[in-house]
Amino acid sequence: MARSHERRPVWVGVVTFVALATAWYALTTLTHTIGSGRFPSPAETWDALRQITLTGYADARLAEHVLHSVKLVLLGFAAAAIVGVPLGLAMGASRAFEAFVNPAFLLIRPIPPLAWIPLAIVWLGLGDAAKVLIIWFAAFVPALINSYSGVRAIEPYLIEASRMLGVQRTMYAREVMIPGALPMIFTGLRLSLQACWTTLVAGELIGAIAGLGHVLYQASLDIFPAMIVVGMAAVAITGAVMTMALGWVERRAMPWRRG
């Protein structure tokens, strides 16, 4: 009985997917209710997928575009995590440090990542560094905020208990603060990873030679709906795989939450 309950969401998902695919085929191919200029048919999408996979599009094949985007996302994500998480933990742990950093953070936070593009070009040129900077700006904020919130959400009795037991600062950070904040840190990292992908197109507006954002940009210039759908699907699948990988790391990092 319990097993059938566990399986239901998978079946629901499959049914949803099949229903959507059927509606797509019916509206674009069987009845032509939606013209190919507005949304591509499954056959057109398949042709676009074959084109980008076999002969290439926007100066590279799909695999090269995916690898290039994954590289940029990983670099931007890593940079955001390396800077955002420690800074958030420090702000959460120290009111003085928070008072020192917060005004600058509050100023930078509302600036949309796209607004940094002209400065990114001037500072770092047209290479990958400028694109990583744009992605970093988008990913850094959720990593920091959630790490900060994670520390602030630690139960006061745990803090009191460690103080009472005379736990050293390093041990407190290692045994109480970081494990206590870890669920929120990972929530922040998930949001950061999502932000990396949503900012990828903006990042790859800076003279990209490959990448899924570059594919989407070029397909929009070519008014090529089928290729846009292929690009979007590639972003969705690659993003989902990376989110699953992060979920795996999360489970390994917090074994006490299993089950």
Next chain:
Amino acid sequence: MNRTIAAIASAVALGFAATGGHVQAQPLTEIKVSYQPALYWALPFYVAAEKGWFAELGLKPEFSTFPAGVPQIAASASKSWDVGGTGSVPATLGAVRYNLLTIGITNDESYGNALVATAKTADGFVKNPASIKGQTIVLTANSTGDYAVQSCLAKWGLKKSDVTIKSMGQAEIISAMSSGNADLGGLWAPNTYTMEEKAGAKQICSGQDAGAAVPGALIVRADYAKEQPQSVAKFLAVYLRAWKWLNAHQPEAIAMMKKFYEQGGVTISEASMKKEFATRPTFDLAGQLKIMNRPAGGGSEVDGWFTKIGAFMQANGTFPEAPVASKFITDEYMKMVDADPKLKAFANRAD
């Protein structure tokens, strides 16, 4: 943002001027005209509106401006405009995607689409074009600028794969070259002049130098052309008369061009404006009919230009098969102007 506001203001001003600024006695037929601001080939729209020539033929133009050809073409799907002017690459794209027809040529912009190099590198590249191999070129992919640049590379015996091409908008190209982040860029006029005047850059090869004809296109939605053929012919007559006038009254034309460009956020010197007139041939009614004429069993000169552009776009992966030029280029409406004595006389007036 300033360019957008300026474009909206100019479109509103054009609409007001087009009606002569007063209520017309006879009802006018509305026609939605699209173009890109601050471009040479769009100047006739401004002049014709200022002079009230649309109203003289019973048309009431409603102008809409677009920052580039692609959004302009995409807007045709929602019938946001009926007729307009655009580049040859977007016109070809529009023919494939939305069944747009090319009904005339705005100008020959082969010289105005070019590979531009920064001041410090230009002479070296001119002396030794082979040294361009391995360089990065910033350009707007799949545009007339891209077409001119690739034709230049082919002229020097270089392939696309011999260089690194980075795609970006024209404003970003100017920014990248001015800040020293790129030495070579694919630009079109008046951006070429902006780079020359503001950053000392030099045009090292144009489409004309590379033997690539880069025309601008007058376009119409096929369904509109079928419903309102007379309005399309009148639109062409107005456009042709504006060029006649511009070419016959250059000092006044330069003054209007300055105003038109400034409304679109572009400031270039008078010398560069004169260069626009000197290097970009336009076609009167007889010229249009000549270049669009298809001899028995053959294609027209315009067919030949667009066939090459279609092949370039196919090579870029834009579509699997290049469109047949004779399927989307038609001289039917130019012939309508020619066949109507009133319209013909109007189109050939230079006053």
